[in-house]
Amino acid sequence: MALVVGNNSYSDVPVLAKARADAQSIGTKLNELGFTVTTALDQDRRGLNRKISEFTARLEPGDAAFVFFAGHGVEIDGENYLLPTDIAAPSAGGSDFVKSESIALSDLLDRVRKTGARSAVVVIDACRNNPFELVEGRSIGNTRGLGRIAAPQGTFVIFSAGAGQLALDRLNENDTAENSVFTRALLPLLSEPGLELRTLVAGLRREVRDLALTVQHRQVPAYYDEMLGEFYFTQTALPAEPAPLPASTMQTDFEVARSIGTPQALDSFLERYTGREDEYTYTVAMQLRQGLETEQAQAEATARETPEAPDVPVIPDSKAVMRETQAALNEIGCQTGRPDGIAGPRTRSAFAAYLAASDSTLGADDLGTAHALEELRQKSGEVCKPAPRTASAPGPAPTKAAAPLAGAWKFKATCALVVKVTGNVHYTHAGGNKYHGRLSDSLGQNANTEVYLNGQQISGTDYFPGITVTWRGRLAADGRSFTSSGSTGCTVYAWR
Known part of the structure; x- marks a missing residue:
């Protein structure tokens, strides 16, 4: 079920150009995806409340709800308010008037929550200039954009721009696109098969940010995630014939190549997207690659001067x-x-037991190598001793460690462009099911990481310089390893 609102024609504050078209485009897309859509265009306060009531009346416990609002909004005293078309410009100090004549976002979220909907995705494109910025010599609300919120459980809220940022309707005077910058980036992602909501939002934020930067403007959509589990607009489907890679996939691959920063990674990206040279992302990648040519030439010259290491015997x-x-x-x-x-x-498991019981300096990756075999042949006696048997009655089953993720881990990641990365991470228990960590990898990158453990399910966020990676995974039953996949397309195996 979906509610789509687009308000252009305001009677007493500046009119908007693209909010109505944005709502119509989103509504059409959601209809194609099988949503039942309640559409509200250019609604006054009474009409908007009526449409919200119609929408919530249709929702049943267990439903997935989607809400889209494009129009004017304002933050007052820490609350975000969505403005109907008949909102009147108040006199100085009239913030209470604005509150009473508009729709509080928290009230809208609460009305959806009370229906028993299983999950709710709420998209707010109201981060434009404050329509009350100058009212008889003073401002009501923040000068631009909307503020941070506390989303209720089961809700995922997306703003078209970060707190205090201005959302662009167009990039420049020559931009004739029907939709705002945010909506034009969102539309193709909604119908991309198999794209989980958090991965969708990661790609959306990068796309909007890069578009805004072409005109030296900062706009990065903000999101507030209190949703449990995963959410898909479209499940994975095999295409009848090969299709060109979507822009979001291109953007994700570019972010991976740029964060790796090697000539090989950028070459792989440029080769993969040959034929799309006129796109902005490809141009940036080409510029980065050209900037590395001098450095690469110097590295190759140094390598030629370095004596080659003797060949290592190959085990046939x-x-x-x-x-x-x-x-x-x-x-x-x-x-x-x-x-x-x-x-x-x-x-x-046997090799891990050997490493734990011995003074070996080997690692888990050395299993099956010639030097590991040679070390094992030098050992004698019973290194892995069985647990002692007793005649007493069995005691209670061992309990899991209070902080099963705490400690040092090694990891191996396989990313887009067939890039393989190894590294280490150390987690510290931060109370409850939360952990903090510090990560370093073989590419010389470091990141702070925040992880939540719910049973065997793990979810985390890695904060690298210039890029944020979200991921989800599962802890093995013995607590000694876990696997995960993230928003950059990397799959990870970690162990200790």
Whole structure:
């Protein structure tokens, strides 16, 4: 179910040019996606309240709700208010009048919540100039944009610009697009198959930011996430024939290539998007690549002057090495089962037990290597000792650690453009199900990270310089490893 509002024709404050068209475009797209849409165009206060009531009356417990508002809005005393078309310009000091004659965003969210809707996605494109900025010599509300909010549980709220920022209707005088900058970036993402809401918003924020920067303007959509679980506008579907990569995929790949910052990453990006040279993102990538040419040439010259390291002997049969490794682990009490040359879960657990019980300097990635096998052959006796047996009655089942993520982890990530990254992260328990961490990787990047653990489910946000990555994953039953995937397209395996 969806409610779509677009107000252009204000009677007593500046009229808008594209709010109505934005709402119509969003409504058409949602109809195509199977939503039942309640449309409200150029509504006064009574009409807007009536449309909201019609919408909430249709919602049933368990429904997914979508609300879109394009028009004037204003922040007063920490609350955001959506303005109907008949809002009158008040006299000086008339902020209470504005509050009584408009729709408080918190009230709208509460009306949706009371229906029992399972989840609600609310998009507010009202971050324009304050229509009451100068009223008889003083301002009512903030001068531009809307303020931060506390979204109720089960709700995901998106603003077209960050707190205090101005949302652009157009990029310049020659921009004849029907929709505002925010809405034109949002529309194609809504119908992209298999795009989870948080990944959609990450791409939307980058696209709007980059468009605004072309005219030296700062606009980065803000969002407030209190939604439990995932949300998709369109589930994954296989296309009948190969289709060109969408702009959001191109933007995501560009962000990955730019954050890696190597000539190889940028070359891979440019090769992948050959034929789209006239697009802004491609042009920026080309400029970055050209700027690295001198540095690359210097690195190659240095490499030519450096003596080559002697060749490392190559083990001709890695499966044979793994079989011998399994046999060696069995010999010292680290049971892998029958040696079959396959590094399955039992073999990995046995090797991890060896690392924990010995003074080895090897890591989990060394399993199956010649030097690890050589070390195992040097060991004797029972390194992995079985748990002692007692005749007493069994005690209570062991409990999980109070802070199962706390401590040091290693990770291996496979990202877009077939880039592989390794690194380390150390988590500290911050109370409840929350953890803070510090991450460093093989590309020389560092990030602060914030993680939440709910049962076996993990969700986190990594704050790299210039880019924020959101991700979700699952902790293994033994608490020794987890897998995840993130908004940059990287899949991660972490262990300790």
